[in-house]
Amino acid sequence: MCGIVGAIAKRNVVPVLVEGLKRLEYRGYDSAGIAVLTGDTITRVRRVGRVAEMEQAAVAADLSGQLGIGHTRWATHGGVTEDNAHPHVSHGLIAVVHNGIIENHEEKRAELKAAGYVFTSQTDTEVIAHLVHRYYLQEGDLLKAVQQATRELTGAYAIGVLALDRPNELVCARMGCPLLVGLGEGENFIASDVSAILSATRRVIFLEEGDLGRLTRDSIVLLDKHGQPAERAVHVSDVSLASLELGPYSHFMQKEIHEQPKAISDTLEAIRDTGFSARLFGPDGEHILPQVQGVKILACGTSYYAGLTAKYWIESIAGLPCDVEIASEYRYRAAFANPEHLVVTISQSGETLDTMEALKYARELGHRFALSICNVRESAIPRASDLVFYTRAGAEIGVASTKAFTTQLVALFALAATLGRLRGKVSPADEARYLDELLHLPGSVQHVLNLEPQIKAWADRFAAKSNALFLGRGLHYPIALEGALKLKEISYIHAEAYPAGELKHGPLALVDNTIPVVVIAPNDALLEKVKSNMQEVSARGGELFVFADADSHFSESDGVHVIRTPRHVGVLSPVVHAIPVQILAYHAALARGTDVDKPRNLAKAVTVE
Incomplete structure (x- = not known):
């Protein structure tokens, strides 16, 4: 390649x-x-x-x-x-x-x-x-x-x-x-x-x-x-x-971060027109989706983290069991297959070799139905699937995925809501509320983009660091994983992500005054738990960098820095909180002088093992 x-x-x-x-x-x-x-x-x-x-x-x-x-x-x-x-x-x-x-x-x-x-x-x-x-x-x-x-x-x-x-x-x-x-x-x-x-x-x-x-x-x-x-x-x-041109931006990654309100809006167009209809996923959707008894998600890298987020949505909104697997691992193990479980593959390019081979393996094991979530029309994985939802992120040039990730999240939320509606778990009132929250999403993302100068000031402090921790709970743990991946990919700062509740089960040993700890802290049911985890960090001299919702009650103090994103947007909060960790990684990489769009050793389309 x-x-x-x-x-x-x-x-x-x-x-x-x-x-x-x-x-x-x-x-x-x-x-x-x-x-x-x-x-x-x-x-x-x-x-x-x-x-x-x-x-x-x-x-x-x-x-x-x-x-x-x-x-x-x-x-x-x-x-x-x-x-x-x-x-x-x-x-x-x-x-x-x-x-x-x-x-x-x-x-x-x-x-x-x-x-x-x-x-x-x-x-x-x-x-x-x-x-x-x-x-x-x-x-x-x-x-x-x-x-x-x-x-x-x-x-x-x-x-x-x-x-x-x-x-x-x-x-x-x-x-x-x-x-x-x-x-x-x-x-x-x-x-x-x-x-x-x-x-x-x-x-x-x-x-x-x-x-x-x-x-x-x-x-x-x-x-x-x-x-x-x-x-x-x-x-x-x-x-x-x-x-495919930079326009007024310094890097494609920066351009693509700022294109996310439009990419999300464009991806929402079909949902806006039809609601959470099985037809969103292709002409056979009305035949296949009502038969689904569970979901198996196969993906790699950033797409895998989108799948982890979707697991929360599918199980809580649709009431269906959902497993998420790294495609490169799934294809080489003796896996159990339930023919009535929908296989969902997620790939920006639609050509990711491990994901394509995992789909073939799932078919061999007996899975009857497959849905692809992809950004490139007529690519290999959609052609091998029964159903497809094309995100409308547009060309993504930067190796580190940004707008592809957030549009994948939108597509996966639409799948969860559609399955929920078909199973009677999503009422007409729920559907109207979810649609309204989706339609307000581009505006919330733009609000976060306006915080770029504040996030850049944090990034300048990260540039001298060798390690970082990212913490999240529930729906936002995958966003912590994505934040750590972005920082690793383009700044070459070693970063790890953990569910915040796992701190005392090992990772707390890493915390001292040399390691920044990024916390995803939305104003949800787990906020008080997250605050307790933050106390554990502060007590060990760790420096906290907190992305909190505007309606969260946080105050800055020595060793605790807070940037407030928009008011809590409910179940779609992971999409909003993905933006600041992207911006943080981008500016940390700039401060370190790395090649932001072409990080060393990495390729955009991974078409080999």
């Missing part, structure tokens, strides 16, 4: 490849490269570091060509070196870019070495290049060669391939990792993300599992996993180029 772009055209494609790779920078990467057919040579330019450095080298070399592929790499096999950067070339004849992980690469590497192939990198991708080369010599057909090569691969891949003596075709294949084809006029494209090709076309085809494709300037041939001709729908992307 992490980003792929390819083009075949009647014009110079180098600017297209470079711009595409720049659009993919948000996904996280450590090296970049392009390979272009230039006359009788495949010319490569690769650099460790940013796309801009690779671009400078390409300009210096006066690189030009009408067929090319490009890649941003996030190291998995082999270190961050130019030799390991993509594209990889076999015998000057075949060039390959690849996202994913080939699990049997060591076996294939040994086999290819025995056949005389010489490896110049430590990557699993070079195995693909040599396999395609071997079959290309036999077949004399690039598409067939890729087809034969991929049959020998175990694992996940999205690949783009070109051959020196095939200047009029670009071949691609997909299994387990996202890849799409872009349709132009006298030119065609491949990409791992539509943002990479938006400046050239909005018409795209999302490849399905096992698909292969042959692109020329004027035609596209697709084969399915059985090698049969495949017809795939053409979609017109509604992603705007403006959403």
Whole structure:
């Protein structure tokens, strides 16, 4: 992984490849490269570091060509070196870019070495290049060669391939990792993300599992996993180029934090129109949702914390049992499956490999129904689900998720309320109250955004710290988890989150005057319990940073700092309290001078294990 772009055209494609790779920078990467057919040579330019450095080298070399592929790499096999950067070339004849992980690469590497192939990198991708080369010599057909090569691969891949003596075709294949084809006029494209090709076309085809494709300037041939001709729908992307630009903001994360009132409002549009209707989740919702006897949520990272919040809502509002599992763990354990429990997968990209594989495993275990909550239309996980709720967060570029998280919470609350209504647990009066609270949510979020200067002052104090604790109770414990994750992700300050009641069961040993303790303290039924937990911290010399509702009775004192968010917004309070911890992490990272949008070692779309 992490980003792929390819083009075949009647014009110079180098600017297209470079711009595409720049659009993919948000996904996280450590090296970049392009390979272009230039006359009788495949010319490569690769650099460790940013796309801009690779671009400078390409300009210096006066690189030009009408067929090319490009890649941003996030190291998995082999270190961050130019030799390991993509594209990889076999015998000057075949060039390959690849996202994913080939699990049997060591076996294939040994086999290819025995056949005389010489490896110049430590990557699993070079195995693909040599396999395609071997079959290309036999077949004399690039598409067939890729087809034969991929049959020998175990694992996940999205690949783009070109051959020196095939200047009029670009071949691609997909299994387990996202890849799409872009349709132009006298030119065609491949990409791992539509943002990479938006400046050239909005018409795209999302490849399905096992698909292969042959692109020329004027035609596209697709084969399915059985090698049969495949017809795939053409979609017109509604992603705007403006959403991919910073505008007046310093970073995409800052921009996306401030876009949350609109993202939430846009996500609420369907709910505003229909209420808590099963139709919100697709045409089969009215048939499936009344049958649901429980919920199993599968997700990773921030989406997992959204699921933990939803557990409280689903059990208290809908009266249904709800389990929440980390997808990467669930898929490898002997799990119990109740066929009447709805599997809910949560993924911003809709391509998270662990979540996709967990969904497949749940199906194998006997779960009948699956619902996807996703921000990207026509992505893999929604296509594999019976029902779907698309959040309308818009493009999220910053690696640390912000608006995707809060819109996921809105979608999950709508699910809880809908299940509750179908089961007679939510009365018409309850439904009206919940709808009213939802519609006021964007305004409450904007209120918190207006507190940014106060939160920034706290963040400046965090910058010198090495550790932090986050505390929450009930519905707000997942928000404490999310706050700790955000701080870790982008500021590199070690942070942990605990249910506040667990302090005396171990974590209290960490508390002294060097460790800041962030407390999520809404004016709910557990407020007095939280205050008692805060006393435990103060008694040990800990410094408290409290996010409290405006109607909570807190006063500042030595070692106790308070920022007041809006008045308590009831059961939707977790959405509001997610905002200040995002802002705190953002400004702490700025104060420490880290790369806020592209934190080290992380990628936006995790399409490998």
